Structures are given as structure tokens and as C-alpha cells.
Amino acid sequence: xxxxxxxxxxxxxxxxxxxxxxxxxxxxxxxxxxxxxxxxxxxxxxxxxxxxxxxxxxxxxxxxxxxxxxxxxxxxxxxxxxxxxxxxxxxxxxxxxxxxxxxxxxxxxxxxxxxxxxxxxxxxxxxxxxxxxxxxxxxxxxxxxxxxxxxxxxxxxxxxxxxxxxxxxxxxxxxxxxxxxxxxxxxxxxxxxxxxxxxxxxxxxxxxxxxxxxxxxxxxxxxxxxxxxxxxxxxxxxxxxxxxxxxxxxxxxxxxxxxxxxxxxxxxxxxxxxxxxxxxxxxxxxxxxxxxxxxxxxxxxxxxxxxxxxxxxxxxxxxxxxxxxxxxxxxxxxxxxxxxxxxxxxxxxxxxxxxxxxxxxxxxxxxxxxxxxxxxxxxxxxxxxxxxxxxxxxxxxxxxxxxxxxxxxxxxxxxxxxxxxxxxxxxxxxxxxxxxxxxxxxxxxxxxxxxxxxxxxxxxxxxxxxxxxxxxxxxxxxxxxxxxxxxxxxxxxxxxxxxxxxxxxxxxxxxxxxxxxx
Ligand SMILES: [Zn+2]
Numbered sequence: 154x155x156x157x158x159x160x161x162x163x164x165x166x167x168x169x170x171x172x173x174x175x176x177x178x179x180x181x182x183x184x185x186x187x188x189x190x191x192x193x194x195x196x197x198x199x200x201x202x203x204x205x206x207x208x209x210x211x212x213x214x215x216x217x218x219x220x221x222x223x224x225x226x227x228x229x230x231x232x233x234x235x236x237x238x239x240x241x242x243x244x245x246x247x248x249x250x251x252x253x254x255x256x257x258x259x260x261x262x263x264x265x266x267x268x269x270x271x272x273x274x275x276x277x278x279x280x281x282x283x284x285x286x287x288x289x290x291x292x293x294x295x296x297x298x299x300x301x302x303x304x305x306x307x308x309x310x311x312x313x314x315x316x317x318x319x320x321x322x323x324x325x326x327x328x329x330x331x332x333x334x335x336x337x338x339x340x341x342x343x344x345x346x347x348x349x350x351x352x353x354x355x356x357x358x359x360x361x362x363x364x365x366x367x368x369x370x371x372x373x374x375x376x377x378x379x380x381x382x383x384x385x386x387x388x389x390x391x392x393x394x395x396x397x398x399x400x401x402x403x404x405x406x407x408x409x410x411x412x413x414x415x416x417x418x419x420x421x422x423x424x425x426x427x428x429x430x431x432x433x434x435x436x437x438x439x440x441x442x443x444x445x446x447x448x449x450x451x452x453x454x455x456x457x458x459x460x461x462x463x464x465x466x467x468x469x470x471x472x473x474x475x476x477x478x479x480x481x482x483x484x485x486x487x488x489x490x491x492x493x494x495x496x497x498x499x500x501x502x503x504x505x506x507x508x509x510x511x512x513x514x515x516x517x518x519x520x521x522x523x524x525x526x527x528x529x530x531x532x533x534x535x536x537x538x539x540x541x542x543x544x545x546x547x548x549x550x551x552x553x554x555x556x557x558x559x560x561x562x563x564x565x566x567x568x569x570x571x572x573x574x575x576x577x578x579x580x581x582x583x584x585x586x587x588x589x590x591x592x593x594x595x596x597x598x599x600x601x602x603x604x605x606x607x608x609x610x611x612x613x614x615x616x617x618x619x620x621x622x623x624x625x626x627x628x629x630x631x632x633x634x635x636x637x638x639x640x641x642x643x644x645x646x647x648x649x650x651x652x653x654x655x656x657x658x659x660x661x662x663x664x665x666x667x668x669x670x671x
Contacts, residue, residue: 221285223262228271235620243603248644272406273604278540281318313665318361324547329606338374345390352407366646371588372425381464397534422451431648455489474499488589504533508588513542514555536585553578575628603643
């Protein structure tokens with residue numbers, strides 16, 4: 154849980170101070186002491202200056218060059234409750250500067266009538282190219298699904314990866330997501346040969362996020378073999394890395410490039426061995442060491458099925474988390490994706506390390522996988538974040554709802570995750586997500602980015618909710634159409650439920666789908 158805001162200043166003027174979220178090591182504004190290896194990104198551009206946006210998008214946002222922008226919704230969520238009569242302001246580079254109840258400030262702020270404001274959601278686990286598979290994996294039979302996947306991998310061009318990612322990222326914005334952790338493992342050309350620039354598709358994904366206007370942690374994935382004990386199952390050629398050393402060298406080149414081209418809090422790298430099954434422990438350690446040296450987040454799929462655990466025990470004599478912990482790889486920068494089949498001892502290891510678990514309830518429900526032991530993990534001290542994984546549906550609030558319902562069903566208890574379930578679920582979808590990605594967003598606090606979305610208080614799904622019960626309405630009943638406006642770094646990206654590039658993004662995606670499946 155985040156702590157409540159501390160107030161300073163006069164009766165009507167307040168500044169919010171809170172316990173800090175996890176810091177982005179590349180962001181000089183996010184800690185008193187910049188990391189030793191910090192170089193200002195953008196070659197002299199102010200480090201926090203948002204990158205240019207397409208004119209159509211910029212036009213719908215706050216005016217460029219304005220020294221301060223302010224908003225006054227009917228109510229704003231400040232970390233523990235909705236407050237009314239409170240305006241908030243951001244500076245020219247999109248950082249929140251102050252909250253105020255001063256009459257002059259209330260009058261100067263842009264009025265968001267009939268709307269409530271919440272912090273932008275953080276989607277901690279995405280495979281953007283899976284958006285192209287939506288609705289095509291619902292038949293029974295693994296063979297049929299494998300054929301569908303193979304067809305996609307054989308056809309999806311670089312351009313189509315970009316178009317598909319833009320589509321997924323726009324859908325995220327429409328769902329109130331302002332920051333994504335993209336677990337990116339599609340690296341090579343359709344025939345499996347590397348692109349002349351080995352990082353081509355990673356850069357295309359980042360370019361897609363930039364165009365759409367969503368912050369991105371590109372979690373670059375290492376993928377070495379098909380399964381435990383190696384050669385029995387071939388690695389899809391488009392995923393395969395040449396070796397840990399080459400992977401680290403290419404990733405470092407990408408890291409330097411991204412640091413030059415983007416503000417530190419708009420796009421940054423994390424590292425992600427796909428799983429213990431697909432990356433043997435020695436290269437896993439070498440890659441994790443690189444992540445640690447560069448202070449990058451480390452994510453991996455873990456214990457998605459019981460069969461995976463059994464195969465891990467057969468090869469290493471340990472289940473995945475126990476194995477990783479034994480090699481010193483589980484710490485506060487580590488996030489286990491899925492983590493469905495955990496022994497109590499593994500829950501304790503994750504909790505003691507203050508590591509995070511990212512659960513993806515819509516995908517888990519869709520695939521009938523079950524889910525992480527969330528209550529035990531929270532009790533042990535681990536963080537819980539949320540992702541949309543395969544993009545069966547992109548709706549992080551729905552994912553939160555499904556997580557809670559799974560727990561209630563299992564325990565025959567209501568509510569399950571915490572006494573105040575809605576607050577705990579929003580915390581997972583914002584604060585913990587940001588922490589496990591190393592993002593500076595995740596809460597509406599002075600000094601953090603002005604990343605937020607509004608909901609229409611008169612939408613039939615939540616109409617009639619007073620501030621005391623509004624969060625319950627939003628977490629448990631909000632229809633995605635009620636999300637009306639979305640700002641990222643004080644730039645408006647969604648206006649009245651629509652992105653400025655809606656037409657081209659949908660049009661290009663539909664054309665790509667026709668080429669792949671037609
Ligand atoms: Zn995944």
C-alpha cells in the first residue's frame with residue numbers, strides 16, 4: 154500500500170510528499186545521486202523533455218511552450234482516496250509540480266467537468282505481436298494453435314511488427330495504460346536470419362510506443378533452446394540468440410542507442426531471459442550479471458505449469474525460483490512472470506528478496522492456467538503487478554477484477570486480496586507495476602510524470618458513485634468506453650476516447666491482418 158499524502162504549506166495549498174517508488178536508475182531526477190555511469194540522454198536536450206510528438210497529437214494536448222498546465226476534475230485519486238476541489242499542475246516538461254485548492258488556481262486550471270482522474274496504469278507484461286493472434290487461438294487442440302503461430306512467424310514482416318505493436322499500444326492507452334513493459338522476443342527476419350541491425354525489431358517496438366505516446370520498458374528477451382535439457386524441441390528461429398556474449402553485446406549497443414535517442418523516462422531497457430526452460434542456468438547468470446551491472450530490471454517467465462517445474466527438477470534438482478535464488482538472481486530488481494506453481498519456500502524467497510511477481514489474469518483465464526498464490530506472496534513481502542501478456546483482451550482493470558474473483562472463488566471469501574480490495578488492485582496496476590519496470594510513473598505525486606486518465610462519471614457503468622465508493626465502481630464495474638481522456642507527461646494522447654492517429658493505426662493493422670491471414 155502506498156502511504157497517505159503528507160501536506161505542507163498553507164491551509165489551501167498543499168504539496169504531496171510520499172515514500173518514493175522504485176527509481177529508474179537512468180533518470181537523474183529520480184534520486185539525489187545520479188548513477189556513476191549516467192550521461193544526459195539526448196546529447197544536451199534537457200533530460201526530461203518529452204520527445205516531439207506528431208502535430209495532430211500535440212494539437213489535442215496542452216499548449217506547447219506553456220510554463221505550467223493545470224487540471225481540475227470533479228475528483229482526483231491521490232493515492233488513498235478521491236479528493237474533490239483539488240487542482241493539479243505540471244511544468245513544461247510534463248512533471249507534476251503542485252496540488253492546490255487556492256481559488257485562483259482552481260479558476261486557472263482546465264476544468265474536466267464530470268470526470269475523475271486516476272494515475273496512468275502500468276502494464277508490466279506485454280508481448281505486442283500477440284495482438285495479431287487474437288481470436289485465432291480459441292479452438293481446442295495444441296496442434297492447431299501451433300500451426301497458427303507458425304503461420305504468423307513465417308509471415309510477420311518488420312513493418313507488420315511495428316503496425317501490430319502500434320495497435321496494441323493504442324489499445325493500452327484507450328484502457329488507461331500509460332506505461333508498458335514489453336517482453337520482446339521476436340528478434341529476427343521471417344526466415345530466421347538476423348536483420349543487418351540485430352536490434353531492428355526492438356527499435357521498431359520502441360518506435361511504435363513513441364509514436365503512440367506510451368512509456369516503454371523494452372525487456373529484451375534471451376531465448377536459447379526449445380525446452381529443458383536442450384535439443385528435443387527446436388527453438389523457433391526468429392527467437393534464437395547466438396549466445397550469451399553476443400546477446401549482451403547487442404543489448405548494450407541497443408541500450409546506448411536508446412539512451413541517446415529518448416528521454417530516460419520515456420524508453421529504457423530491461424533484461425528478460427525467456428524462462429529457465431529456454432535459457433540454461435549458465436548463460437542465464439551471465440545475462441543477469443549484465444543486467445545487474447547496468448542496474449536494469451530482470452524479468453523471466455517462471456513456473457507457468459507444473460510440468461515445467463517437474464522438468465526443472467529433473468535437470469537441476471530444483472524448481473525454477475529455488476534454482477534462481479540459489480544462484481543469487483532473485484532480488485528487488487527481479488520480477489517473476491506467471492509464478493503460478495510456487496512452493497511455500499519459493500514464496501518466502503521472493504518475499505524476503507522484495508522481488509515482484511507479475512500476474513496476467515486475462516491470459517491465465519483464457520488458457521485455463523490458474524494463477525499465482527497472490528495472498529501468500531503479498532503476506533511474504535513480494536510485490537504483485539499486472540500484465541496483459543498475450544492480449545486476448547487489453548483491459549488492465551478487468552485483469553485486476555479477474556485476479557480478485559479467482560481468489561474469492563478459491564477461498565469462498567469476499568473480499569480476498571485485502572480488506573480494501575479495490576485499493577490493493579489499483580496499487581498493483583500502478584505503483585507495483587512501475588516499480589518492477591523501473592518507471593518513474595505510477596502515482597500522482599509532485600515530481601513524478603503527469604501520467605493520468607479520466608473516467609466519465611456519468612457513464613452507465615459507474616454513474617451515481619460518490620467519491621467514497623468510486624474506486625470500487627471503477628475497479629469492479631468500469632466499462633473501457635468510460636475512459637475518456639489520457640495524458641502522458643502532460644501531453645494528451647487520448648481525447649474523448651480517441652487517439653489522434655486512430656484511423657491510420659487501425660487501418661494499417663487491418664491491412665497487416667489481411668496479408669497474414671488472408
Ligand atoms: Zn508472457
